[in-house]
Amino acid sequence: NAGVMQNPRHLVRRRGQEARLRCSPMKGHSHVYWYRQLPEEGLKFMVYLQKENIIDESGMPKERFSAEFPKEGPSILRIQQVVRGDSAAYFCASSPTPQGAGNQPQHFGDGTRLSIL
Amino acid sequence: SQELEQSPQSLIVQEGKNLTINCTSSKTLYGLYWYKQKYGEGLIFLMMLQKGGEEKSHEKITAKLDEKKQQSSLHITASQPSHAGIYLCGAEPGSARQLTFGSGTQLTVLP
Numbered sequence: 001n002a003g004v005m006q007n008p009r010h011l012v013r014r015r016g017q018e019a020r021l022r023c024s025p026m027k028g029h030s031h032v033y034w035y036r037q038l039p040e041e042g043l044k045f046m047v048y049l050q051k052e053n054i055i056d057e058s059g060m061p062k063e064r065f066s067a068e069f070p071k072e073g074p075s076i077l078r079i080q081q082v083v084r085g086d087s088a089a090y091f092c093a094s095s096p097t098p099q100g101a102g103n104q105p106q107h108f109g110d111g112t113r114l115s116i117l
Numbered sequence: 118s119q120e121l122e123q124s125p126q127s128l129i130v131q132e133g134k135n136l137t138i139n140c141t142s143s144k145t146l147y148g149l150y151w152y153k154q155k156y157g158e159g160l161i162f163l164m165m166l167q168k169g170g171e172e173k174s175h176e177k178i179t180a181k182l183d184e185k186k187q188q189s190s191l192h193i194t195a196s197q198p199s200h201a202g203i204y205l206c207g208a209e210p211g212s213a214r215q216l217t218f219g220s221g222t223q224l225t226v227l228p
Contacts, residue, residue, distance in 0.1 A: 004159075033215060043160075043205065045215040056214055091159060098214050105150055106216060108160040 002027065004094050004109035005074075012115045013082050021077040021112045025094030032075045033106060034067060037089040049075060055098075079114075087116045121206055123219035130196050131227050138191045138222045140206035146186045150207040150216065160205065163191075196226045 005024040013019050025032050034046040048056040049069040060067070064082075069075040079086055093106035120143045130136050140149070148167050152160040164173045166182035166189060173180050177194045193200055203223050207216035 006159075031214075035216075042220045043207075043218040045217065048214050059215070093160075105162050105165050107162060108152070110159040113157075 004029075004092055004107055006090075006092050006109035006112050008112060009110065010113045010115070012117060014117050015083055016081050019079040019082050019086070019114055021079075021090050021092075021114070022074045023077070023092030023094075023109060024074040025092075026096075026107055029094035029096050029107075031095045031098055032069050033093040033095075034075075034077050035091045035093065037091065037111070039088070043091065046077075082114075082116050084116045087114055089113050121208055121217060121219035123204075123206060123222050125222060126220070127223040127225070129225045129227065132197060133195055136193050136196055136224070138204050138224070140189045140191070140219055142187045142208060144187070144210070146182065146189070146208050148209045149180075149182055149186075149189045151180050151189075151191050152205045152207060154203040154205060154221070156202075163204075193224075196224075198226045198228050200224060201226045 004026055007022050011019055030051050032049045035043045036046055037043045045059040047060050047067045049067060051069055052071050064080045066078045089111045091108050091111045093108045095104050095106045097104045122141045124139045128136060150165050151163040153163055154160045164180045166180055169184040169186045171182045179192045182189045201224055203221045205218050205221045207218045210217050
């Protein structure tokens, strides 16, 4: 059973470009979470999605960031007009039930390391 | 908002030694999760604790949640170089469907 797959593993963008990060959850998981790990900082929650719905986006920056989890295909975290401060590791996690229900933990992917030149 | 404080921030031990990492919450923990992260990689799920006084073990790693559900410890017995990495505790902040993480403990095991 394949784990959470994220791609690309590394992404380099110039300031002002767009970054698209992809996440395919584990088979049978319909709940996806995105986290950001800034250099020298801890892991911070960004957004929680179910298929076709954003459930909680309380951790998302108000501008330039968006996320989706379409009926078919991977979840996408999109960052428009990137700036140097967006450089970080972005992690995706998935679970078969909502976090906290059914005693099912979140399983994480290996992350995408985003570097802004 | 819930905050998790981990101690120590970093730990260097000789192979074969036992060690303990602590995670303290500012609020009651509804679920406490331990993960391990190797540099440049993702998080590997270790254990989940939900009940006060609960204790779980896997191989040489034991995790406990205190009765008041505000503190957890992770104990490694007879450490090995393969145990090296960053250990993170995560918790559910009440009804929110997300995890709040501590800042992590960097473990180095010297051969």
